[in-house]
Amino acid sequence: GAGVSQSPRYKVAKRGQDVALRCDPISGHVSLFWYQQALGQGPEFLTYFQNEAQLDKSGLPSDRFFAERPEGSVSTLKIQRTQQEDSAVYLCASSPPFGYEQYFGPGTRLTVT
Amino acid sequence: QQQVKQSPQSLIVQKGGIPIINCAYENTAFDYFPWYQQFPGKGPALLIAIRPDVSEKKEGRFTISFNKSAKQFSLHIMDSQPGDSATYFCAASIGSGGSNYKLTFGKGTLLTVNP
Numbered sequence: 531g532a533g534v535s536q537s538p539r540y541k542v543a544k545r546g547q548d549v550a551l552r553c554d555p556i557s558g559h560v561s562l563f564w565y566q567q568a569l570g571q572g573p574e575f576l577t578y579f580q581n582e583a584q585l586d587k588s589g590l591p592s593d594r595f596f597a598e599r600p601e602g603s604v605s606t607l608k609i610q611r612t613q614q615e616d617s618a619v620y621l622c623a624s625s626p627p628f629g630y631e632q633y634f635g636p637g638t639r640l641t642v643t
Numbered sequence: 644q645q646q647v648k649q650s651p652q653s654l655i656v657q658k659g660g661i662p663i664i665n666c667a668y669e670n671t672a673f674d675y676f677p678w679y680q681q682f683p684g685k686g687p688a689l690l691i692a693i694r695p696d697v698s699e700k701k702e703g704r705f706t707i708s709f710n711k712s713a714k715q716f717s718l719h720i721m722d723s724q725p726g727d728s729a730t731y732f733c734a735a736s737i738g739s740g741g742s743n744y745k746l747t748f749g750k751g752t753l754l755t756v757n758p
Contacts, residue, residue: 534686563745572649572732572748573687586745621686623746630675630694630738632746634686 532556534635536622542641543612551607551638553622561625562605563632564597566618573621579605612642646670647735649749656723657757664752665717666733673735677746678707678718681730690731691718723756730754 535554543549555562560581565573566589575589581602590597594613599605609616619639623632648667656662666676677692693700693707693716700707704721720727730753734746 565746570751572734572750573746574748575745578745589745630692630736631677631689633689634679636684636686 534622534624534633536620536635536638538638539636540639540641542643545614545642546611548608548610549612549640551609551620551640553605553607553635555603555605555622555624556626556633557603558626559624559633560602560627561632562599563623563625564605564607565621565623565634566591567621567637568618576607576620609640612640614642616640617642646747647733647749649733649752651752652750653753653755655755655757658724660723660756662720662723662727662754662756663717664731664733664754665715666735666749667713667715668735669714670735670737670747671714672737673747674738675736676707676709676716677734677736678705679732679734679748681732681751687732720754723754725756725758728754728756 537552562579564576567573577597578586579599594610596608619637621637623634625632678690679687680690681687691702691705706719709716730751732751733749736744736746
């Protein structure tokens with residue numbers, strides 16, 4: 531079946547612009563995670579949804595970052611007033627009910643100029 | 644505070660060799676330990692994972708060894724091939740009610756397998 535998909539794959543934003551990154555999880559997966567991966571580093575947790583409920587947003591680096599999953603499937607990560615330090619790959623992962631495995635999408639590479 | 648420490652940072656082996664990547668963790672509440680493989684421009688792909696109730700798990704050419712008392716686990720790749728050249732990440736998480744929870748990753752190991 532189809533894996534996790536993310537769009538766009540690449541995004542270039544001027545500093546100060548708002549961006550929206552989309553994640554389509556694997557069908558039937560109730561858990562959805564966003565991670566940020568800086569160049570040459572491991573992914574770092576941003577936020578977690580179970581269905582439409584955002585249960586943990588402790589990893590969001592500032593109040594410029596906002597995530598939603600209104601119908602419990604597709605999720606959007608929004609970054610307002612982008613800064614250069616926001617440049618990274620943003621990864622989405624989903625997990626099946628009562629499953630430990632997390633399956634990652636290809637990521638969105640965000641470059642802020 | 645880095646909760647999962649991974650070593651080495653990079654590793655070069657010859658084809659057929661057995662690269663070993665090590666990870667150490669601090670949080671004794673972690674109860675799920677996966678390894679991911681990542682190729683350039685791709686997302687991490689789950690390779691193999693272990694729970695702390697076993698000391699070893701094998702899947703194909705990949706083996707995890709787990710030492711609960713030492714809070715360490717390692718990945719062994721048997722008969723390594725040039726196609727195994729990638730970055731490998733260990734990770735750990737705390738399960739909650741049987742469901743996975745956020746992963747804490749190591750910094751990664753860049754493996755190169757020479758032909």
